[in-house]
Amino acid sequence: MVKKVIAAIVLISLLTVAIVQAMEKKNEPQNNEQTTTPTANGLKIGAKAPDFELKTLTGETVKLSSLKGKKVMLNFWATWCPPCKAEMPEMEKFYQSAGKDIVILAVNIDPQNDVKGFADKNGITFPILLDEKDHVNQVYQILSIPTTYFIDSNGTIQNKFTGGMNLDMMKKYTSELK
Structure with a gap:
């Protein structure tokens, strides 16, 4: 039972990190785009x-x-x-x-x-x-x-x-x- 809880916590943590990184990457300008206000x-x-x-x-x-x-x-x-x-x-x-x-x-x-x-x-x-x-x-x-x-x-x-x-x-x- 403890192994399942630890596995679930690790899985949720990895999923959270992946979502945060995806959101940060989405907000970065592309190399060929000019940044304009x-x-x-x-x-x-x-x-x-x-x-x-x-x-x-x-x-x-x-x-x-x-x-x-x-x-x-x-x-x-x-x-x-x-x-x-x-x-x-x-x-x-x-x-x-x-x-x-x-x-x-x-x-x-x-x-x-x-x-x-x-x-x-x-x-x-x-x-x-x-x-x-x-x-x-x-x-x-x-x-x-x-x-x-x-x-x-x-x-x-x-x-x-x-x-x-x-x-x-x-x-x-x-x-x-x-």
Whole structure:
């Protein structure tokens, strides 16, 4: 009887240690992830924008850190999202008038759909990036779409907007970037 009690105590102790270690490991950042201060609604204003590298519809690779020195409007969207669809023509107008110091990156979170067909049908010429592994979406803690981060020329998040935007809003937020 004593042996069974001791065996049970040892088993429970080992199980407790395993659970504690699993929980600690889950909370550690992955080696390839940047540590950025989160808030309940995503990344914190004033934090360094986490770097990423994604492919465009045309197969080119875009790395956020390579855009240092430019202002970046980083938009997360999906082809099935009504507010995303509504803001796309506004983003295209903004892209046509923005100039060379502002970059629009539209990160698509549903690449399994016909994103190229959507872009062609809507006459979109700004870069659309495909988040095929859902990694950038998770790192930027996107809870609803569309969500747009405004990143200054030093790579710092200066503003965030959740919901569909119009041309005037895009001009206002980018004009506030350094």
